[in-house]
Amino acid sequence: MQPVGWHVEVEFDEDDSHTRAAALLRLRDGSELRARGRASREPRDPNEPRIGEELAGARALMDLAQQLMAKAGTEVSDLERAGS
Template identity: 60%
Template sequence: MMHTAVGWHVELEFTEDDDQHTRAVAMVRLPDGTEVRAHGRASRHRADSRQPRVGEEVAGARALNELAMRLLTKAHEEIDSASGRTSHPIHV
């Protein structure tokens, strides 16, 4: 039995403004050329010290979580289209 290795590269890009907000954009390009994007956001309380890495971790995690849900939705839409029935997604 032959196995084919497939790899996906996920890109994360962060921006932080002066108002304690960090935004993340996550993007994955699938082997068929389709791109799926998602966004995440984190807010720092003004009394907290500035820790850009923490904001990136929170915003990045939220963007990746949304990306995962978009990929699940896409997969189920493809299953439904190919099978002519409604599939039932399992929520993570």
């Protein structure tokens, strides 16, 4: 059996108080899922861009996970209907 993998890209855009993440997941069937996440820094919080990236990235990846669950659910339903 040959190993299988997915490719995920996460890019960030930041300013002084906001971090935005854009995630892209490429699947074996050639489809792509895209998601976004955001994080905001309070003025009194330390300026640590890494933390904003982690939060925004996690939120984008959680969105991708939800989309992937929905896609799989639809595909299972389609297969069940086709088998009936």
